[in-house]
Amino acid sequence: MVWKYALGLALMLGVAVPAIASPATYDERPAKLTNPNDFRDFDRRVVEIAMRDGVKLHTVILVPKGAKGAAMLLTRTPYNAEDQTSYGHSPHLASRIDGYDSAPDVVIGGGYIRVVQDVRGKYGSGGTYVMNRPFVGTSLNPTKVDHATDTYDTIEWLVKHVPESNGRVGILGISYDGFTALAALVNPHPALKVAVPMNPMVDGWRGDDWFHNGAYRQYNDDYVWEQVGTKDNSDHFETPNADVYDMFMRAGSAGALASAHGLDQIGFWQKLKAHQAYDSFWQEQAMDRILARAPLTVPTMLVHSLWDQEDIYGSPAVWRALKPADKAGNLYMSIGPWYHGQEIERADMLGPIRWDADTAKWWRMHVLAPFLAHFLYDKPMDVATVTAFQSGTNEWQRLPGWPTAPATTKLYLHADRSLGMAPSDSAARIDYVSDPATPVTFLPRPNKLVGYENNPWKTWLTTDQRPVSGRPDVLTFTGPMLDHAVTIAGMPIVHLTASTSGTDSDWVVKLIDVYPDEVATDPAMGGYQLAVGMDIFRGRYRQSLSKAEPITPDTPLAYEFALPQANHVFLPGHRIMVQIQSSWFPLYDRNPQTFVPSVMDAKPADYVKATQKVSVGGADGTYIDLPVVQ
Template identity: 75%
Template sequence: MTKLRAGLALGLLLASAGTVWAAPAKGPVYDERPTTITQPVAARDYERRAVEIPMRDGVKLHTVIMIPKGAKGAAQKPAMLLTRTPYNAEEMTSQHGSPIMAVALDGYDHAPDVVTGGGYIRVVQDVRGKYGSEGTYVMNRPFVGTSLNPTKTDHATDTYDTIDWLVKNVPESNGRVGIIGISYDGFTALAALVNPHPALKVAVPMNPMVDGWRGDDWFHNGAFRQIGISYIWEQVATRDNANKYEVAEADAYAHFMKYGSAGALASAQGLDQIGFWQKLKAHQAWDSFWQEQAMDKVLAKAPLKVPTLLVHSLWDQEDIYGAPAVWKALKPQDKDGLLHMSIGPWYHGQAIEKADTLGAIKWDADTGKWWRMNVLAPFLAHYLYDKPMDVPTVTAFQSGTNEWQKLGGWPAAKAEKKLYLLPGEGLGFAPAAEAGTVDYVSDPAKPVTYYPRPNQQEGYDGNPWPTWLVGDQRAVSGRPDVLAFVGPVLDKPVTIAGAPVVHLTASTSGTDSDWVVKLIDVYPDAVAGDRAMGGYELAVGMDIFRGRFRETLSEARPLKANTPLGYVFELPQANHVFLPGHRIMVQVQSSWFPLYDRNPQTFVPSILDAKPGDYVKATQKVSVGGADGSYIALPVVE
């Protein structure tokens, strides 16, 4: 009280003396953070610049530039490696809280050992509408000049403007730029090839998104990959992926069965607010919406101008269609030999990781590191530093023998040798003379899973999603709704190099049906040195076809019930040797849940909106033997 009175007295004294004095408007700030923060950077082996690069329409794109120390004044100026991403440039370039550039890039970067080993300036940019970049966001933004993009900008123009700014504003560089990326970032790397900037000297699209309907992220031959619903929500709903897809069920099987159709689930999860989801619902066939933005079709309109290395993973669980499709579209007109391709034994993006195994399969060496050091590094250095290169047109890993091959082209063989489905669920290279069928009942209430339950929610850590394509198919071989045609024990190797082609003749008692076909390598009952592989059923290639698109991919049409009909579709690329002592198997089934939505087996205009009463059991009959017997045409290398 004494101090209070003294204070009041002092205040009265000052006021009566005519002195101007103002008490603090607020009390002390209760915050231990500084108003601004200065990041210590002395320990960094690089200089970090975060810049906002203006595009031609005034939108600014957030870009992180990492320049190795010593670049300024170096005898050989470094080139720039660019990645354009919707996945947060700041996070991708600041991993592990490390001041060391290679470590700061590790985990997200596209081969940090190659980046730092080559002394490159690393540039990572948020695409428009995502994270730090201005503008609106459109999934896989279509190109200017199509009916799908009414604006004057796209990923090609944004890449051009970005490279133009970089070569003018990063004096430490040698003025050459390469672009590299995986998945969505692989799509943006392909987009850079449309009207490329003169400073763009090389492109490495890895596992790129190319055609979302034919066989990449959203559909496979018309069957909807419903597990992508969570990705669509998180990727589109907010600029920074802040709104998470909330799931009560630990088992994805239970989650998807709870709602019935994919459309009902999406509505319950809020996706009706999302523009891209509305587009998916409106374009369930391979119509102009998909064809106008398919990258293989877009790029085929003009000759390739930039040296390009396509990277394909044989067991890519997300974008297994894309890279080979671009190769097929561009290579015939590649008169200057600018197009190369690498084919590795990897899951999606595994080329930049340790890759000595894939699930239970062992490759006897780190295939990712070998490829980065012997293919990726010299390829980039050749075009960005004029260093010599001994990289073949095609570098392909052959599973079975577990060896890398240097090839002059791809595929190495045409799909011509017929592997016939036989009565009694047999398999062989000679057809059965007598025609017959092998039957099963497909029940949408009890769909076949794509890996055993519980189906953990998909992601990238701690669950089977990255490696499910090499999962042991014995998990479903004994089901009564899965046919398993098995051949005899091989006494000599069977080598395939290309895409097997399914020629399935089958009938259904319904008016729509899905057909899943798998080409499988069955290991011997006992494997010396690796007992876990005894009897293993390794899928070499498998895919799904939605029956309603049998006549034309661009329009859904009902099937004629109880009538044998022909279905022809490719399985993914394979480069494999079925070794002596192994057997070949072909499995046929009619569901692949919950990866793909269930076909109700009753024709409805929109399967995404199918009602509970639409889902019915169907008797499926696969034709074997005779003139119309089912077979797979294998690209056998004699």
């Protein structure tokens, strides 16, 4: 036998022979691997913090070595605390937190203790998961715990068990984590000294993730599946088409697609389907309404992105709700030229639009860092109540409030497809045919869902609108070349008068900055159509947001709705443009243009062509109220 020969040879040569392991112990891994961590400049602690109902929440604490009297920065997330605190392989804290929700330059520069916690029901935490868990005391939450109580209990534990801290806590986060940062302001813990909700989810019906003025954002179906379906997002939403335009079209209605893809088993999807109007379900959990019930006691900086493709409604809505009663001066706001969450990334560009500097880094160093340090370390700060980036001039502004101008300057649509600050004397109606079989796309095809590599989702709000401006089902109105700058700072209000041959309709209105035909310094921008603000309104909610009603066909009716906040200068040589259309697909589900009780359950026969007529000129002509700075 070969092994006997080898053993004999080893004995003759005097070589030590290790004991032959048994099959049960034949393993080269240690029973427990210990990392010496000698190279680390931080201490990583993982704890399970018990909440008042006994549920334990998985929490990662990163403490800089040698820290003493350090403040803590907390983020509560459904997006995996382990991933957010284990970036890369470096032993240096600055590299390990270079991920979602973290601004390493601010965290490291401030010497903060970084704390990231999985919300209940997600990843390492126990308990059940409910999307944007409603608050205790509402009809939507039968338990005695919510994000406010969980934050309170977490902070209570942290100030008692992290000896390196100074007993002060700040909370910050983006998107869902921005929502949890807002939730912390409801009955806040005394040790919570500052909050920075960035791009927070505030009202899922009015204009954040799920609906925009009643139109369902079906592009989020994959998020609903992955976020709610499993604890660790391990089961992925499968798309049978490389171009999801085809997937949504072939399915028909949003409800049919959801059923075909298994979403009917997801509790949150059932709620979306059951609450297509702005009923008590949405009103009871709108964060601006909740926070307005009590004075703000924690210094808070809301962070808003002018081209936020996911939560463009939230921060300004909270500002409007809270600032009038903010006698103590606790509420601040920052407005940046960013997509959703870009304030913690590099931000010298947004799509093809150049800002001439890294706007996010400037904001973090000159606004975020001193703001946090002031309330967590008593350091002096010089931060304005509102810090706003003005696109067009590409300059930061220090403002005492927001908006800086009322929306009272009327921009009128004219029958010759022009625009003007004065109405035309003659009234007219300009028509187009909206066909659900050939909907207007929000991006040129092919369309891909949000998570795919190289997807333009982040920057789609700044994409050139020329691909649709010449479609026969898109009305385009263009103003004269400007000989002077026109500055707007606030929320444009659409006053649309229109009729439809159908009994339901969607209306999409876009306010656009048209660049000069040639731009010498950037030839690619010649003639570019940059949307400054655009949104959709589902016509069935014209009379009441909380109750759907059919539209009287072939009757001019008034529609009023807001476009997102803008802080923009239309420069000399540019033109102002307005576009109107009746679909925005596949971002939003198609309106069948026949009134049915549930748009999500529309049948193929319900989808019909409709002739849309927009009224211009005269007493009832369509116009947009602009917040022009005089």
